[in-house]
Amino acid sequence: xxPLWVVxxxxxxxxxxxxxxxxxxxxxxxxxxxxxxxxFQVRIGPNRVGPFGLLQPVADGIKLFFxxxxxPSGADRALYFIAPGLAMVTAFTAxxxxxxxxxxxxxxxxxxxxxxxxxxxxxFILAVSSIGLYGIILGGxxxxxxxxxxxxxxxxxxMISYELGVGLTLVSVILLSGxxxxxQIVEQQTLTWFGFLPRWNIFVIPVGPLxxxxxxxxxxxxxxxxxxxxxxxxxxxxxxxxxEYGGMxxxxxxVAEYVNLVTASAVAVTLFFGGWDGPFVDQVPLLGxxxxxxxxxxxxxxxxxxxATLPRVRYDQLMDLGxxxxxxxAILNLAITSAIVLIWPSLGGG
Amino acid sequence: MSDYLILSGVLFAIGALGxxxxxxxxxxxxxxxxxxxxxxxxxxSFARQLNDMTGQVIVFFVLVVAAAEVVVGLxxxxxxxxxxxxxxxxxxxxxxx
Amino acid sequence: xxxxxFWILALAAVGSSLTMITRSKPVHSAxxxxxxxxxxxxxxxxxxxxxxxxxxxxxxxxxxLVLFLFVIMLLHARSGEGSVxxxxxxxxxxxxxxxxxxxxxxxxxxxxxxSEAPTPAAGMGTAEEVGKTLFDHxxxxxxxxxxxxxxxxxxxxxxxxxxxxx
Numbered sequence: 001x002x003p004l005w006v007v008x009x010x011x012x013x014x015x016x017x018x019x020x021x022x023x024x025x026x027x028x029x030x031x032x033x034x035x036x037x038x039x040f041q042v043r044i045g046p047n048r049v050g051p052f053g054l055l056q057p058v059a060d061g062i063k064l065f066f067x068x069x070x071x072p073s074g075a076d077r078a079l080y081f082i083a084p085g086l087a088m089v090t091a092f093t094a095x096x097x098x099x100x101x102x103x104x105x106x107x108x109x110x111x112x113x114x115x116x117x118x119x120x121x122x123x124f125i126l127a128v129s130s131i132g133l134y135g136i137i138l139g140g141x142x143x144x145x146x147x148x149x150x151x152x153x154x155x156x157x158x159m160i161s162y163e164l165g166v167g168l169t170l171v172s173v174i175l176l177s178g179x180x181x182x183x184q185i186v187e188q189q190t191l192t193w194f195g196f197l198p199r200w201n202i203f204v205i206p207v208g209p210l211x212x213x214x215x216x217x218x219x220x221x222x223x224x225x226x227x228x229x230x231x232x233x234x235x236x237x238x239x240x241x242x243x244e245y246g247g248m249x250x251x252x253x254x255v256a257e258y259v260n261l262v263t264a265s266a267v268a269v270t271l272f273f274g275g276w277d278g279p280f281v282d283q284v285p286l287l288g289x290x291x292x293x294x295x296x297x298x299x300x301x302x303x304x305x306x307x308a309t310l311p312r313v314r315y316d317q318l319m320d321l322g323x324x325x326x327x328x329x330a331i332l333n334l335a336i337t338s339a340i341v342l343i344w345p346s347l348g349g350g
Numbered sequence: 351m352s353d354y355l356i357l358s359g360v361l362f363a364i365g366a367l368g369x370x371x372x373x374x375x376x377x378x379x380x381x382x383x384x385x386x387x388x389x390x391x392x393x394x395s396f397a398r399q400l401n402d403m404t405g406q407v408i409v410f411f412v413l414v415v416a417a418a419e420v421v422v423g424l425x426x427x428x429x430x431x432x433x434x435x436x437x438x439x440x441x442x443x444x445x446x447x
Numbered sequence: 448x449x450x451x452x453f454w455i456l457a458l459a460a461v462g463s464s465l466t467m468i469t470r471s472k473p474v475h476s477a478x479x480x481x482x483x484x485x486x487x488x489x490x491x492x493x494x495x496x497x498x499x500x501x502x503x504x505x506x507x508x509x510x511x512l513v514l515f516l517f518v519i520m521l522l523h524a525r526s527g528e529g530s531v532x533x534x535x536x537x538x539x540x541x542x543x544x545x546x547x548x549x550x551x552x553x554x555x556x557x558x559x560x561x562s563e564a565p566t567p568a569a570g571m572g573t574a575e576e577v578g579k580t581l582f583d584h585x586x587x588x589x590x591x592x593x594x595x596x597x598x599x600x601x602x603x604x605x606x607x608x609x610x611x612x613x
Contacts, residue, residue: 004448079478119573120501127501130509134481137516141474149520156517160510180574351561354494357457359552361464361483363545368468370541376473376519380480383511384464387487390503398494398564398571403580406499406572410581413506414592418599420511424518425606431522 010110018115019092026258027057033304040308067247072143075244079142084245084252087135091259094128097121098266099183101276101288113276113289114183121180122170125267126163129222133159135256136224136231140241151240154315155231159222161319165326166218172211172330172337173271176201186275200274207337212272214330219264221322224257226307230315265299266292354395361388375427375437379420386416453493459486473519477512484508496572 031046031053038045046053071080101113111117118124133156140152177185191199202208221228232240242253269275273295276288313321365388368381390409397405431437463482470476484507491500570576581589 076472076474079474082478118501119497123498123501123505123574127504127509130505130513131481131485133509133513134478134516137513137520138474138478141516141520153517153520156513160513163509351564352556352559353453353457354490355556355561356553357460357490359549359556360461362552363549364461364464364468366548367541367545370544371538372468374473376515376522377468377470377476380476380515381468383507384467384480384483387483387507390499391487391490394491394494394496394499397496398567399561401565401568401571403571403576404584406496406577407580407585409496409499410502410577411585411588411592413502414596417506417511418595420514421599422602422606424514425603428518428521429606437522 006108007110010107010112011115014112014115015096018095022092022095022259022262023255025262026255027061029258029261029300030060030254031057032300033307036301036304037308040305061251064247064251069247069249072145072244074144076142076144079138081249083135083139083142084242084249084256085135087132087139087256088252088259090128090132090135091256091263094125094132094263095259095266097124097182098263098270099186099275100266100292102281102285103183103187105285111183117181117183119181121182121185122174122267122271123180125263126167126170129260129263130159130163132256132260135253136241139245139253143241143244145244147237147239147243148241151231151237151243155224155241158224158228158230158318158322161322162218162221162326165322165330166215166222168327168330168334169211169214169218170271172207172334173201175334175337175341176204176207182270182275186270186277189274190277190281198274198277200272200277202272204340207333207340208272210329210333211337212268214326214333215268215271217321217326219268220303220306221318223260223264223303225261225303227310227312228318229307229312230318233312261300261303262296265296265303268299269295351395351399354398355392358388358391358395361385361391373438373440375430375439375442378439379423379427383416383420386412449493453490456486456489456493459483460490474516477515477519480515481508481512484512494572495567498572498574498577 034056035045035053046056049055049059071077096115097118099111099114099117103111103114105112120127136155136159137152140148140150140155143149173185174180177188179185185201189198189200193199193203197203200208202212224231230240231237232242237243242250245253269292275295276292278288278291281288281291362385365381365383365385368384369378372378372381390412393405393408393412395405397403427437430442434442436442460483463479463486466479467476467483470479484503488500488503491497491503
């Protein structure tokens, strides 16, 4: 590796590129979601601004930028400002440990296709997302209004409950891989069985599919997506925790929500679908980035599809699902995984 | 190395000050957590000084104790609030309920 | 580099913890405490304790402090302090006592005359090393800790049940 300042400079450039990419992805995800949900509901959706409404995100951005910057009466001034920033910053930070390409692509010894590779890998994502929760709680509390407060309370209870299930599920994946670091987890999945079947974790019957299903349910709840979008359920809580927000501060919450969705998809891809693994990556390493983006896109599409298809659950159903189904199944899955890794140690990394 | 230890002493003293001065049960509780954290910092510093992982593992146990303590303690505070409508510890000076 | 980072984080930790014990609204205290926790995690990183730093955030910031906030919001408006100070000397005495505590502790630490920290062993503070130490030497305390957590869960459930079963 080069001197410290070279590493820092490369990291800064990488972060900047990723942030710009995520912001662009966010802008077009809002467009995509509106178009797709319209199609699912046999409507047309935004098609006025630019061809196919492609400039709609730009128009939305301009509108939000020039909106009046107001504050509800009795709001807690400092926290009202901090909350959206906290939500947005943590959403971006979580993406830092995700490898979006093979580690062989290097510049002065610094891997280019992952921002940082801490020893605690997956746990870093959990840690950062748990700080992101404060954005939602504080946003809801500081607005001094009943709907946001209810949204914040719901959100904190929901996210703590589901983090447990997701965490336990992640442990079984960690057991399968024998490491917490995401590049190594991907590296292991690039191997094959019988020479043709990729060794993606989803194909580790029976624990892989179960772990994936549990993770998917948990991730949907953690990102507050339908059918678990109770913190912002429009019919009961107006808009939930960000009811009292407008203009750029609302935009920050909005960005955080979509970036979290991308991160959740990216984590699912990395842990269960081989990350950047795909045909011809060995020959052309940069192709890995394309595979990665394609897989993440498939997940984003799936989440939008889910939203258009499923009705919202009741709050008690949500809690029942989390505590009485997700957690026990995750523990069961963990036990089976441990047994399998014990019997065939070659499966685990250790 | 002693700068880390002094810092942990400062944080511990601030936590103790919070416990002694504040009367809001929630903030007193947070001050106790701060003291636990200060001790954690001292443990990790000693682990670094002695090149021994034991200090870091102790932090893990402190975290467990803190979690159990907070869960029960907050339940008690909520219970007190239900019966007495206050979390000011000066108002909770009776041994009978 | 390290000492600059140390001073930034140390000032952040002391500043936010002082903020924590001086705010009148519990929510502000909790957020200040969040600042303390995050700066402490940074200090752990400087001390080659990566895994502990992450644990600190996941457990303290992600679970314990959220529980605090949850309770503060449930008790909402009426969770302030009464304005009457019952003990007049409490505040000055408390300050004197904590300063005395600080002086004593600092004296002890300086007395120990610690030298420069040695170069850390390879892999210090990684998840692997923590796991090895934990399960090689502390397996009984580890099991006891799980029982303690179970007791905590049961205690919370029993305490927060509205009416007792009797």
